[in-house]
Amino acid sequence: TQSTRPQRLLSAVQKNATRGDPRSVVQAIDQFCRHKEWAMNVGDEKGCILDSVVSEINPATVLELGTYCGYSTVRIASLLPPHAKLITLEFNPNYASIARQVIAWAGLEDKVQLVEGASGDWIPKMKEQFGVKTFDLVFLDHWKDRYLPDTKLIEECGLLTKGSVLLADNVICPGTPDYLEYIRSSPQYESQYFKSHLEYTKVEDGLEKSVFLG
Numbered sequence: 001t002q003s004t005r006p007q008r009l010l011s012a013v014q015k016n017a018t019r020g021d022p023r024s025v026v027q028a029i030d031q032f033c034r035h036k037e038w039a040m041n042v043g044d045e046k047g048c049i050l051d052s053v054v055s056e057i058n059p060a061t062v063l064e065l066g067t068y069c070g071y072s073t074v075r076i077a078s079l080l081p082p083h084a085k086l087i088t089l090e091f092n093p094n095y096a097s098i099a100r101q102v103i104a105w106a107g108l109e110d111k112v113q114l115v116e117g118a119s120g121d122w123i124p125k126m127k128e129q130f131g132v133k134t135f136d137l138v139f140l141d142h143w144k145d146r147y148l149p150d151t152k153l154i155e156e157c158g159l160l161t162k163g164s165v166l167l168a169d170n171v172i173c174p175g176t177p178d179y180l181e182y183i184r185s186s187p188q189y190e191s192q193y194f195k196s197h198l199e200y201t202k203v204e205d206g207l208e209k210s211v212f213l214g
């Protein structure tokens with residue numbers, strides 16, 4: 001049977017990356033996507049911006065919406081301090097299975113909790129199921145029409161505290177116009193746009209970083 005692109009991406013990691021070395025896993029995926037098959041990872045250029053935001057916050061609790069193959073999960077988890085936790089939500093079981101193997105190859109299973117399910121179902125359960133009080137960082141990279149409803153749900157569930165950061169991928173391409181309009185006009189957030197390019201291309205894209213003011 002024909003393999004899927006995520007399966008071929010995983011094979012490239014297992015072939016070219018060193019077990020337990022997150023940087024080599026990130027590099028293997030970027031090589032595969034740049035030279036073999038494009039895939040919707042945040043990529044190396046926007047990934048450096050992601051790294052700098054994570055390092056600046058030094059978060060104890062992170063929520064990622066949309067794991068896909070686990071590329072950004074590995075980038076974030078590799079920068080977390082000891083005992084910090086990253087919860088990543090993915091509702092496609094095939095992608096979740098690939099991501100688990102990518103995360104394991106990087107040796108980051110202890111820092112990552114991959115939850116198979118929809119953000120709309122799981123965000124309201126974060127406190128009771130995972131003992132999370134608030135998130136220091138939320139990385140939004142799932143279906144673009146879910147960014148706004150899930151942000152409102154995260155607010156309603158009291159999962160943000162003063163200083164919590166929302167970091168959103170693809171605010172230009174494919175674009176998240178309703179989210180941008182909301183977050184940039186809300187007095188509850190201080191937002192900043194980091195101009196970059198769509199992963200592995202010259203098309204403009206960027207990340208929007210928004211600090212919750214409480």
Ligand SMILES: Nc1ncnc2c1ncn2[C@@H]1O[C@H](/C=C/CNC(=O)c2cc([N+](=O)[O-])cc(O)c2O)[C@@H](O)[C@H]1O
Nearest residue numbers: 040066067068089090091092095117118119141142143
């Ligand atoms: N409500 C939900 N709960 C849990 N998991 C969910 C979810 N909605 C979507 N997902 C998962 O998140 C990923 C979707 C990403 C959409 N990105 C994209 O569509 C995308 C497209 C381009 N592009 O077209 O250039 C570039 C990019 O960087 C992109 O992130 C998939 O793995 C999907 O299964």
Ligand SMILES: [Mg+2]
Nearest residue numbers: 042141169170
């Ligand atoms: Mg993206």
